Every structure is written in C-alpha cells, then in structure tokens.
Amino acid sequence: MEVKVASPSASRRSSQTKKLVGGKRGCHVVVKVFPCKICFRPFTNGTSAHLHARTHLNSAELEKTSLFHAKCPHCQKMFFVHHHLTDHLFVHLSREERAEVAQGWRHGCYFCTKRFRVSSHLNLHLLTHTKEKLGGICHVCRKTFTSKQNLTRHGFAHLSEDEKIALVKQGRSRKCLFCQKKFPDNRAYHVHLVSHTKEKPFRCDHCGALFGLKYNLNKHKLIHSEDPRPFKCDKCDQAFSQKHHMTSHKRTVHRKLKDFACPVCGKKFGRKSHMVGHLRSVHAKIRHPSPHCGKTFTQKGHLGIHLRKLHPSEPSAK
Structure with a gap:
C-alpha cells in the first residue's frame, strides 16, 4: 500500500488530508491529518497531535493551567511565550520597516547606530564592542564567554551521554523527537527543530532568499557586500568572512594555542574538529x-x- 501525504504549507497547516491508495482498482480513502502545532508532524486524530505537542514543553510550561499559545501569521511557527512571538515578528519586516520600528526603541548603543527595545539586549550587544568576557571560563577547555548563560550552555557539550539523559529526565534539557539529539535548553532545541520542520522565516532584503537561521542569513548577506571577507588578520595577509574564523586562525596559527585535549590519550589540538577527527580515526578506528x-x-x-x-x-x- 502506498501512502502519500501532502506536505504542510503556511495556508494549510491547521488540518490536512492524505490519500491511501490500495487494491487492484486503486480505490481512494481520504483521511484527515492533524499536524503538531510546533513541529508539524502529522497525526490521524486531534488528540494524538495535542498530546504530542505537549512533549515539546518543559515541566514549568506543562504546569501552567492556561498556557499562552499563538501562531505567527507569516510562517505559522507556534509560540508559547508572548514576547517570544513579538520578537519573532520582527524578522518578517523589511529593512525599512525594521529601521522605523527601531527608532522608537529607548536604548541606543554608544558605539554604533543600533537601538534596542530593552536594556538587557543593549548590554549584551555592548559586549561585541568592549570584547569583555564576563561570563566566566570553562574549567574543561578554558574557553571564555561573554555571559554565564553562554558558559552554562557550552558546558553541556562536555557532559557524558548518561549525564545529558539525566538532565533531560529532570526537565532541565531537551531531546529531539526526530533524531534523539540532546540540547542544553529550549533555545538551542528550537533552533535545531528548524532542520526538521524546514521553516525558513529569515528573508534576505537584497535577493529574497530564505533561511532557517538568522546566522545563515547573515553569512549569506556577505555575498551582497563590497567586501565579502571583511575580517583581516593583523598578523598576516589572510582575510575571513566570519569573525570567529579569524579568531580561530589567530589562536591556532599565530599564538600556537592547543585548547582541545583528546579525552583518551590527552593529545592536544588547536581546533575541536581536529580533536574529534583524531578521536574517531585513531581510537574509534572508524x-x-x-x-x-x-x-x-x-x-x-x-x-x-x-x-x-x-x-x-x-x-x-x-
């Protein structure tokens, strides 16, 4: 029996149908499909879809008697916190509309022309100018962070699989229902979900190309700039499209730092990807x-x- 399911679209995500084609005469049976409001996974009844959607929530969200939920009118993404929805709507505005809205924001950056709706967002932005690393240092790999939240999120990568599973059971971390990968918090989890739901809410103002992540949109925008590699190394003539690529280059090539140690033999590497490659080929024999x-x-x-x-x-x- 062949099953054909129509792919979700922005205008038909609330309910869908699928055709079951079988038998010698090719009879058609139309079955209503109920997609999950968060990841759009299809179910054959509304109760199953509703129960599945609750698996996306953490323990605090599940305890709420009246849970806020609203859908973005542009990309149909579901939100359970009101200010998350309002922040998200900003990505659908054109460059001119965003500039006009930002003019009304109270908190302006002292170094550039950017403005922010709340002071906490401005404080985070200021760190990109001052280069301060106030969040602390990772005791495992010695990497420094601009905020304690980023340090905590980074620490998740150093945990064993059993430790990650324990945090998921406690409701402090999340596990993807599609690929079983584990994430330190809701933010990282929902960023990952885009790889499964194929949502692309970020539009390029220049050519209209769509992207699932704002990071990928920003990388794409470099092809429209006069200088696609604006980050120049002050030690040599190399240039990079991404700032973190230049930082990694200076740390490993010029400063000769090796911050990533193999957990099996202790051999140190300048880049995490090189350490992982060593681990997979030498110790795992892949x-x-x-x-x-x-x-x-x-x-x-x-x-x-x-x-x-x-x-x-x-x-x-x-």
Missing part, C-alpha cells in the same frame, strides 16, 4: 571505504576527494 576500489580513509572528506578524482564517472561519486 574508516570510510571506497565503494569502488575498497581503499579506506580515516576522514569522510578524504573519501570524497578520492571519489571525485579517481571515480568521477561512477554513480556514487555524483
């Missing part, structure tokens, strides 16, 4: 074999280069 000649590689990227160079006409290399 290998990526070529489907055509049997040659193996310690890194998936090296396998891709091999396939493009030596097996370019093979189907798996496309």
Whole structure:
C-alpha cells in the first residue's frame, strides 16, 4: 500500500488530508491529518497531535493551567511565550520597516547606530564592542564567554551521554523527537527543530532568499557586500568572512594555542574538529571505504576527494 501525504504549507497547516491508495482498482480513502502545532508532524486524530505537542514543553510550561499559545501569521511557527512571538515578528519586516520600528526603541548603543527595545539586549550587544568576557571560563577547555548563560550552555557539550539523559529526565534539557539529539535548553532545541520542520522565516532584503537561521542569513548577506571577507588578520595577509574564523586562525596559527585535549590519550589540538577527527580515526578506528576500489580513509572528506578524482564517472561519486 502506498501512502502519500501532502506536505504542510503556511495556508494549510491547521488540518490536512492524505490519500491511501490500495487494491487492484486503486480505490481512494481520504483521511484527515492533524499536524503538531510546533513541529508539524502529522497525526490521524486531534488528540494524538495535542498530546504530542505537549512533549515539546518543559515541566514549568506543562504546569501552567492556561498556557499562552499563538501562531505567527507569516510562517505559522507556534509560540508559547508572548514576547517570544513579538520578537519573532520582527524578522518578517523589511529593512525599512525594521529601521522605523527601531527608532522608537529607548536604548541606543554608544558605539554604533543600533537601538534596542530593552536594556538587557543593549548590554549584551555592548559586549561585541568592549570584547569583555564576563561570563566566566570553562574549567574543561578554558574557553571564555561573554555571559554565564553562554558558559552554562557550552558546558553541556562536555557532559557524558548518561549525564545529558539525566538532565533531560529532570526537565532541565531537551531531546529531539526526530533524531534523539540532546540540547542544553529550549533555545538551542528550537533552533535545531528548524532542520526538521524546514521553516525558513529569515528573508534576505537584497535577493529574497530564505533561511532557517538568522546566522545563515547573515553569512549569506556577505555575498551582497563590497567586501565579502571583511575580517583581516593583523598578523598576516589572510582575510575571513566570519569573525570567529579569524579568531580561530589567530589562536591556532599565530599564538600556537592547543585548547582541545583528546579525552583518551590527552593529545592536544588547536581546533575541536581536529580533536574529534583524531578521536574517531585513531581510537574509534572508524574508516570510510571506497565503494569502488575498497581503499579506506580515516576522514569522510578524504573519501570524497578520492571519489571525485579517481571515480568521477561512477554513480556514487555524483
């Protein structure tokens, strides 16, 4: 039996139908589909969809007798905190509309022209100018952070799988229902959900391209700028499109720092990705074999280069 489910759209997410096609004569049975209000996963009855939607909430949200919930009229994303909805609506405004709204905000930055609705947002923004790291330092990798919230969120990455599961059971962390990946808080979890729901609420003012994350939109905007690599290293002639790439370059190339230690053998690396690659290839013995000649590689990227160079006409290399 073949099942065909119509994909959710902004105008038809409240209820959908699916056709069950079966039998020799191809009879059609129309079944109503109820999508989850948060991730849009389809269910065959409203009760199941409602119960599933509650699994997205933490323990504090579940205890509320009258839970606020509202849907963005532009992208249909569901919100359970009013000011989260109002903050989100801002991303759907044009550049001119955002500038006009910001003019009415009370808190202006002393270093640039940006304005903010609340003082806490201004204080966070000021750290991008002063470069202060007031949040503390990670006792594991010695990385410093601009806020205690960022330090706490970062610390989640150093926990074992059992420790993460324990936090999820306590309601302090979240687990994705689609891929089972664990996240330190609601914010990180809902950012991740975009990869499953395929929402793209962030629009480029220049070309209209849509993005699921504001970070990706900001990266994209660089192609419209006069200088796509505005961050210049003051030690050499290299330039970068992202500030953190330049910071990483200066830390590892010029300062020769190696902050990431292998948890098995203690060998240190300048970048976390290099440490993870070492861990996977040397200790976990993970290998990526070529489907055509049997040659193996310690890194998936090296396998891709091999396939493009030596097996370019093979189907798996496309």
